Amino acid sequence: MTMHGAPVIFDLDGTLVDSLDDLATSLNVVLARLHCTQHPVEEVRTMIGGGARSLLERGLGPSNGHKITEAMELFRVEYGARLLNTSHLYPGMDSVLSSLHAEGRTWSIATNKPAEFTSRMIDGLQLHRLGLTSWASGDEVANKKPAPDVIRLAAERGGFTSTDAMAMTYVGDMPVDVACGRRFGCPTVGVTWGFDPNGTKQAGPSFVAHSAAELLGILRGRDEKEGLDKHQVGQEGGGSVQA
Numbered sequence: 001m002t003m004h005g006a007p008v009i010f011d012l013d014g015t016l017v018d019s020l021d022d023l024a025t026s027l028n029v030v031l032a033r034l035h036c037t038q039h040p041v042e043e044v045r046t047m048i049g050g051g052a053r054s055l056l057e058r059g060l061g062p063s064n065g066h067k068i069t070e071a072m073e074l075f076r077v078e079y080g081a082r083l084l085n086t087s088h089l090y091p092g093m094d095s096v097l098s099s100l101h102a103e104g105r106t107w108s109i110a111t112n113k114p115a116e117f118t119s120r121m122i123d124g125l126q127l128h129r130l131g132l133t134s135w136a137s138g139d140e141v142a143n144k145k146p147a148p149d150v151i152r153l154a155a156e157r158g159g160f161t162s163t164d165a166m167a168m169t170y171v172g173d174m175p176v177d178v179a180c181g182r183r184f185g186c187p188t189v190g191v192t193w194g195f196d197p198n199g200t201k202q203a204g205p206s207f208v209a210h211s212a213a214e215l216l217g218i219l220r221g222r223d224e225k226e227g228l229d230k231h232q233v234g235q236e237g238g239g240s241v242q243a
Helices: 020-033 041-045 052-060 062-082 093-102 115-124 149-158 175-184 197-202 212-236
Strands: 008-010 107-111 132-137 169-172 188-191 207-209
Touching: 008 149, 020 041, 020 052, 020 062, 052 062, 062 115, 093 107, 093 212, 107 115, 107 149, 115 132, 132 149, 149 175, 169 175, 169 212, 175 188, 175 197, 188 197, 188 212, 207 212
Parallel strands: 008 107, 008 169, 107 132, 169 188, 188 207
Antiparallel strands: none
16 A cells, blocks of 8 residues: 555554553552552552653652562563453544554554553554554653654654654643654644543643544544645645655
8 A cells, every 4th residue: 555644643551542440450459569558540540651660650659669670570560461451442543543544644653651561552452453554662762751752763663754743643642742742843632531631631732632533533634734735835836845
């Protein structure tokens, strides 16, 4: 298939995949093993963002910060054992991804999730069958989100580094995603079904999507605008457009 259309890069947890229950259960198992206070699922929701270490630091709390190394070792085992127990694509996201693929759109993943878990989740949910082009994780770059490194790595692996950043779109569910896309220099879509809908809206993304169908409409609209802009440049005979 000849690929066309501006690339779309997605966050993973809270954007494509509802992984809250598996993350919360794994965290609480670790906390119990370390004789620390466990947390309700909805409280864990507010702790997610920044990768596994950040989640564990927030779960442990300041008084148990000295246990972080042991907690990281335990979490790798416990979360690894239940990574896909209940985690699944959010309603309608399979249609969004398959539609983008059918339309020849390039889509990738840029996440703070450790690579070993990202790889297993991608394989377990069979995201390649939906057209996944490339992916990158926070532990593969020098700086995690909100630094733009992980988006840049996903773009490099996807082979679209020559694309103008303004033609790309980064989709996420947290303020850190909005900041990451902004630092990379691309428009952002904040989705409201993830881990921090209010914070994401307040972060000022370029667009807000309340459903998968609305997200697809925004992405299609972005692609149509990019096509129009290219046509106008061609008509005017000035400038160059990278794609």
